[in-house]
Amino acid sequence: MRQDSDLLALFESLALAAGHEIMRHYEQGFAIERKADASPVTAADREAEKIILSGLCEKLPGVPCVAEENASLGIIPECGDAFLLIDPLDGTREFIERRPDFTVNIALIRHGTPVLGVVLAPARGLMFSGGSDGAFEIELRDGEMVGRTQIRARSKPASEPVILASLSHRTPETDAYIAKFPGSRVTSIGSSLKFCLLARGEADIYPRFGPTMQWDTAAGDAILRASGGMTRDLDGNPLTYGSREGTGFCSPFFIAEGAS
Known part of the structure; x- marks a missing residue:
């Protein structure tokens, strides 16, 4: 498998490509369907997942990918010590209700621990990325990455968090x-x-x-x-x-x- 920095760059690129497709549906309109568990799904969910899985299969052949829409159809690979977890459109209800809080999520798991992750909120123009070098907020301009700033969690206050x-x-x-x-x-x-x-x-x-x-x-x-x-x-x-x-x-x- 590639170096972690290369993996994060790949995840960021695929998240942006998926985000472009999601926003196309968001702006042009979409039909709402129901999965077997009655949760909503749209063409944006499915097309975004295809983009991500296609890129991962090309660049990381053989690495198991557990993705929400495939999983809903019973397509779940055997996972060893390292595998990928993908939610192509987290917050489908927000997406349907035209709220901007939906995201694209791509993560690498090693030995049960999430070690690399990218979250893109395309309607908000926000991207976050995290791995061994720290966590970063990535500045986007016209859908392209133009800079990144390291971020840190704060200590929980003793009262009124x-x-x-x-x-x-x-x-x-x-x-x-x-x-x-x-x-x-x-x-x-x-x-x-x-x-x-x-x-x-x-x-x-x-x-x-x-x-x-x-x-x-x-x-x-x-x-x-x-x-x-x-x-x-x-x-x-x-x-x-x-x-x-x-x-x-x-x-x-x-x-x-x-x-x-």
């Missing part, structure tokens, strides 16, 4: 957790951008007490870890990735936080 909550998947358990922090400020935002806000020090905690899939979180989690933060399960252990017996690529409940 800024808490991020899912916009489309708020649960009673989430509300009960937030109630433990009187005076905290709660911000709702969709998709993997929650991890990115933690990574650039704009928020402190993202509790997830609701269903989510590993391709939803892996890229943002990699960026958060590269910034000094961490995502843990409810037992306090770092969140791990890979197929689990009985649950596949479903994620357990977790809490993502800034620097300790």
Whole structure:
């Protein structure tokens, strides 16, 4: 496999190409379909995934790719110690409702840990990237990368933290957790951008007490870890990735936080 810097450059390039296709649908209109689990899907999801998988298969032949739309059709490769997790359009509900918080997510997993990740929010003109050299916010101009700035998660304050909550998947358990922090400020935002806000020090905690899939979180989690933060399960252990017996690529409940 290539050097990590080359892999991140590849992920960034493919995310931008997928983002261009997504925005074409966003601007021109699209039909909404339903998958077997009743979740929405559009041609933008499918076309973006084709772009990403085509590029990965060409540049990284033999590396297993677990991608949301293929997985929904039962197409899931055998994964060893290293594999890729792809969500071509995270936040499809935001996309459908014309909110700008949807993202393209590409992540590399090694030994259960998300080590490289790219998150692109094409409607916001934002891209984030993270790996062994740190986490970065990438400046975009007319859809092209023109510069990058290193970002760091901040230490959680002793009281009144800024808490991020899912916009489309708020649960009673989430509300009960937030109630433990009187005076905290709660911000709702969709998709993997929650991890990115933690990574650039704009928020402190993202509790997830609701269903989510590993391709939803892996890229943002990699960026958060590269910034000094961490995502843990409810037992306090770092969140791990890979197929689990009985649950596949479903994620357990977790809490993502800034620097300790």
